[in-house]
Amino acid sequence: MAKPPRISLAEVARQTGTMLRRGDSGHFVEGQAPTMADLTESLFFSPGDGRIWLNDQRMLLMHSSAMGHLRRELIDTLGTERARGLLTRAGYVAGARDAQLVRERWAQADAANVFMAGTRLHALEGVVKVTPLAFDFDIDRGTYEGEFLWEHSSEDDEHIAAYGIGTEAACWSQVGYATGYVTSLFGQLVIFREIECRSMGAGVCRVIGRHAAAWGDIGEDLRYLEAKDFRRLSTTASPPPDTETALANVPHTATPSSQATGDDRHEIVGASSAFNSACHQLARVAGTRATVLFTGESGVGKEAFARRLHRISARTQQPFIAVNCAAIPETLIESELFGVERGAFTGATQSRPGRFERADGGTLFLDEIGTLSLVSQGKLLRALQEGEVERVGGTRTLRVDVRVVAATNVDLQAEVNAGRFREDLYYRLNVYPIHLPPLRERRDDIPLLMNHFLRREAERHGRHPTGYTPRAVRAMLHYAFPGNIRELQNLIERGVISAEDGVAIDVAHMFRREQLSDEALLAIGAHGTLTSPKNGAEPQRLLDLLSGAMRGNDGCVSLDALERRLLQEAADAENGNLAAAARKLGLTRAQFAYRLEKAREPQAGA
Ligand code: ZN
Numbered sequence: 001m002a003k004p005p006r007i008s009l010a011e012v013a014r015q016t017g018t019m020l021r022r023g024d025s026g027h028f029v030e031g032q033a034p035t036m037a038d039l040t041e042s043l044f045f046s047p048g049d050g051r052i053w054l055n056d057q058r059m060l061l062m063h064s065s066a067m068g069h070l071r072r073e074l075i076d077t078l079g080t081e082r083a084r085g086l087l088t089r090a091g092y093v094a095g096a097r098d099a100q101l102v103r104e105r106w107a108q109a110d111a112a113n114v115f116m117a118g119t120r121l122h123a124l125e126g127v128v129k130v131t132p133l134a135f136d137f138d139i140d141r142g143t144y145e146g147e148f149l150w151e152h153s154s155e156d157d158e159h160i161a162a163y164g165i166g167t168e169a170a171c172w173s174q175v176g177y178a179t180g181y182v183t184s185l186f187g188q189l190v191i192f193r194e195i196e197c198r199s200m201g202a203g204v205c206r207v208i209g210r211h212a213a214a215w216g217d218i219g220e221d222l223r224y225l226e227a228k229d230f231r232r233l234s235t236t237a238s239p240p241p242d243t244e245t246a247l248a249n250v251p252h253t254a255t256p257s258s259q260a261t262g263d264d265r266h267e268i269v270g271a272s273s274a275f276n277s278a279c280h281q282l283a284r285v286a287g288t289r290a291t292v293l294f295t296g297e298s299g300v301g302k303e304a305f306a307r308r309l310h311r312i313s314a315r316t317q318q319p320f321i322a323v324n325c326a327a328i329p330e331t332l333i334e335s336e337l338f339g340v341e342r343g344a345f346t347g348a349t350q351s352r353p354g355r356f357e358r359a360d361g362g363t364l365f366l367d368e369i370g371t372l373s374l375v376s377q378g379k380l381l382r383a384l385q386e387g388e389v390e391r392v393g394g395t396r397t398l399r400v401d402v403r404v405v406a407a408t409n410v411d412l413q414a415e416v417n418a419g420r421f422r423e424d425l426y427y428r429l430n431v432y433p434i435h436l437p438p439l440r441e442r443r444d445d446i447p448l449l450m451n452h453f454l455r456r457e458a459e460r461h462g463r464h465p466t467g468y469t470p471r472a473v474r475a476m477l478h479y480a481f482p483g484n485i486r487e488l489q490n491l492i493e494r495g496v497i498s499a500e501d502g503v504a505i506d507v508a509h510m511f512r513r514e515q516l517s518d519e520a521l522l523a524i525g526a527h528g529t530l531t532s533p534k535n536g537a538e539p540q541r542l543l544d545l546l547s548g549a550m551r552g553n554d555g556c557v558s559l560d561a562l563e564r565r566l567l568q569e570a571a572d573a574e575n576g577n578l579a580a581a582a583r584k585l586g587l588t589r590a591q592f593a594y595r596l597e598k599a600r601e602p603q604a605g606a
Pocket of ligand 1: 194
């Protein structure tokens with residue numbers, strides 16, 4: 001059998017100078033990114049906080065039998081038709097998400113490898129072993145055709161265990177996955193069908209994927225992909241997989257944050273349940289006149305939420321005026337809020353309106369309201385109760401129609417108890433409190449925020465980083481973010497500025513050494529990467545070695561153990577390249593190999 005030519009599509013593209021838009025499995029090269037090793041490296045466990053990540057996607061390690069149980073209950077309670085639809089669509093979402101991961105993480109990879117990555121991810125996730133028989137695509141012509149073998153299908157295992165061998169194919173969610181993955185990459189509907197299945201008695205399952213138009217009648221396929229009840233149930237809007245929405249595979253983009261605005265500085269981004277809960281409260285109160293009080297730590301995005309509230313309220317065409325009460329000196333706050341008449345005090349050379357007047361008809365956002373003096377609190381209360389303000393030094397009362405939205409990072413109730421905040425004002429403001437959780441309580445949003453700020457900062461600074469290294473992603477997911485979203489944004493801005501163009505942002509581009517604990521550095525595999533060698537990273541590493549496993553029971557350092565460890569560290573650091581490892585320690589390759597061999601011999605009495 002003739003072997004396919006070992007030439008990569010990237011090579012073809014280089015030679016022809018065109019962007020790669022078509023290819024086939026004959027061009028697929030085993031060793032090119034994303035390899036199985038690359039994909040495996042994207043998977044990491046974070047048992048300390050109860051999470052598993054596949055790059056930026058939270059994953060579950062689930063018993064196949066539990067999935068089988070759920071599957072069986074779905075079939076038994078809903079019937080085969082509806083159960084098949086649910087599972088197909090859930091598979092679709094998984095495939096679309098994996099496609100998104102590959103597209104973003106390996107944006108430069110050539111198309112054949114990107115298509116292949118789906119088969120590898122499906123295997124990595126423990127679902128099924130996929131062997132491509134052939135595939136061929138042409139993005140410009142809009143054609144795709146592929147044929148694959150599926151072995152060890154987990155869905156078949158469970159189906160057969162529950163129902164035995166039957167007459168219908170049963171790898172429903174896997175078909176959905178393949179459809180979601182390829183459709184998301186291709187931007188056009190590619191339908192997969194399982195033409196042979198273990199659940200029908202075949203030895204392996206065989207699937208064919210084809211551009212929708214090439215199949216002819218796809219009514220039955222669509223019936224499982226496009227159920228109405230699924231759309232209704234899915235609040236974060238799973239995509240009806242048609243050609244228009246296929247590329248916009250939704251889970252990331254259909255959060256309440258997706259409204260496009262010219263200025264996205266205050267865009268709110270998230271998909272976590274804590275975030276969604278806050279958004280639901282926001283949507284509920286936006287249409288009313290109620291005063292809203294945002295509480296939460298510094299940096300959680302209170303102003304962004306306030307702006308969002310204004311934007312989705314009936315006042316959206318009117319002004320939004322923000323005042324940070326803590327930033328204005330006590331002596332000026334009154335004239336800032338209520339305005340001043342000429343001659344009211346020395347320096348008041350002309351009359352000017354206050355923020356209340358400027359916000360007339362719109363929304364006035366009072367940040368850090370807890371810092372207002374008791375005198376200012378009294379005047380604010382009056383403005384809220386009467387809907388009237390009086391300029392400093394003025395005699396007229398001015399009617400204003402202002403919705404007040406306030407925010408605080410201190411416990412106002414405690415301030416009331418301490419006599420520092422007026423109780424009547426507190427109750428007036430606290431009509432509809434919305435608590436914004438700190439970032440560490442909405443960790444699921446970190447990847448979304450990383451993506452959001454990367455794009456924004458890269459555009460703002462005219463830089464072109466390729467993304468984040470896996471280590472940098474791990475560091476962000478482990479970090480506590482005491483400064484919340486503002487801090488995350490600053491880290492990413494620093495990363496965007498520090499990283500060279502065309503390079504992925506790494507830990508050292510974002511974090512300073514003192515920001516990460518030793519424990520965190522070990523967890524993310526970045527020990528020793530945050531200080532340059534001339535700052536003493538190597539000595540530090542040696543000290544680590546000395547203080548670590550080399551100490552015997554008597555607390556002494558064993559030179560043999562130290563040598564063994566040094567040799568091993570050098571070999572590991574060079575990925576097993578002994579010549580390179582030897583150079584590192586000033587040895588010849590032969591010397592290094594000899595010492596390594598000797599060190600590995602069982603130590604008598606050790
Ligand atoms: Zn099957």
